[in-house]
Amino acid sequence: MGGQQKTFRALEIGDGGDGRWAEHTQALWPTAEGWLTDDGRTEEGAARARALFEKHMPELVPILDLLAGQLDRPGGETYLTHAAIRPFFSGCTQLGGKGVLLRNYDFPPDECEGTIVSSRFLRPVIGMQEAGWGLLDGMNDAGLAVSLTFGGRLVHRPGFTILIVLRYLLETCETVGQAISRLRELPIAIPQNVTLADRDRAATVYVGPDTPLIEATDACAANHQHLPIPEDQEASTRTQERLAAVRAAGPDVAAMLRPPLYQTAYEVGQGTVYTAHYRPAEGRVTYHWPDASWEQSFDDFTPGHRAVTIGTPQGVGNRSTMAR
Template sequence: MGHYVKTFHAIEIGDGADGRCAAHVRSAMAKPEDWLTDEGRTPEGAAQARQLFETHMPELVPVLDRLAEQLKSPQAKTLLTMATVRPFFSGCTQIGHEGTLLRNYDFAPDHCEGIIVSSRFLRPVVGMQEAGWGLLDGMNDAGLAVSLTFGGRFVHGPGFAMPLVLRYLLETCRTVDEAVGGLRTLPVAIPQNVTLVDPDRSVTVHVGPDIPMTEAPDSCAANHQHLPVPDEQERTTRTGPAGRRTGGGNRCLGDAATTVVPARVRPLAGHRVHGPLPPCRRPVTYHWPGEHWEHTIAGFTPGARTVALGLSGDNNDH
């Protein structure tokens, strides 16, 4: 049994006008029909997705149009709204504490695009790309950092896929309070947990298509929310034990040292948003066994890193 090897890329995509972003969108969304719901593949569904985007993310409409003009497929243009996406579920673990956001990707490496992007759509943002122009996590030039995890309940409703919601929050908000306020008004398609950190505050919130936004007691999250899940589902996802391992008030960061950091095959991301450094020089660091890659908004370094993540036979259980 050999090591699993994966190459991660760091790319600059600017404001999306020069084709670099669209090229990666096309690659990530090569088969938009595999991502879209049945409704999203109809003209009526596409129009509804566009209307939802215009209503809730008006600031990003010029960016959406800029990217859509570079895509030939009408379905790909609909997919950019991330408002008619099939539900997808994967695990993560994250902790916010004293200006630091630490998160682990608890899923198979093949399911991670492995692209770290530096963009300047509305403001400078660095993060781990997901679904073309969405983000699994990221930090902006104001020092706001956010990340997501699956909420542990197999529920689906009208709303946005969370990677695009994270993109929107980082593009339009400067603080945790602003971002939490934004989350209260944004419809999301599946249950998700979002951890948000700025130099003064860290918080985790539970969101979903069937619940109001709910603040968690700690700024820690695995793949579990405040609502129970069926026993059969829990036997498969084991979200409860993961949530209990990462929870614990001021003990969160200490618990993370044993629950998150020694990940067997998964990349670990850390966003440090406080301290004497100005926001543009605060680091975003990606960790793998024996290796790390640090970026800042002011000092982003395009390139590639090929890393050995673990044994190829690892089953990637949480």
């Protein structure tokens, strides 16, 4: 298919208390409130979501209260717990190495928020935000980076979205080992693959509501876990093909911007929206598209907007870097 335009934004929100986060999130609320489950809209469901959050993410409770007060919308607190959110299923391919995390995020472009956020809740974090304060991927000032892919199995049980789990890991952990230990204890609503990288180690783990955490054989992931892949699932997602391709390519941005890793089936949610290249030990991340790139860092975070073209895979040799 031909290319299409999407606008990404970069937003600095500090500790969330000065109104910048609230102004942004309130503008998205008419769409965001649709993420709540029917149970989450009830008084009992809201109480269960709050209790689950308090039990498993106590360090973030003061931030939850601050943001919920800033959002000031009916159901806002429950939404921000991410414990009563309807399931969503993305594509994605990712791999990690010592000091590097590289990923493609595949999803319907109109449903991806496209907001790069720099925050200082418990510590400095930069990441691609989704659903209030959740993260699709990100890094912290300790040199830890994390990202997600859907695990490929249509299972849904009570638990958190992986979006708030990534936020929690980056706010409370400094190493891959610490983050994996935390992941073992968290109830996660649908199967997900999490790739993690710090200065010394990288790993991918499989998590979900129906299986204990399993560490993969290497720090690579597409959209399956340790179980056999049905032929029709492989035909529609090419998950094994993409995993083999990313393993063969290694941490190569150019390969991520070409098929089979760069996908264009946006009409079925299998199109690449952005490529993120994290160097967490350096505190830097570059977001790539076929015709542009945008670097952000803890030392030089630049708010603003960028309109980019997606859907036309290209090599990176003739790409222009967008002015910051």
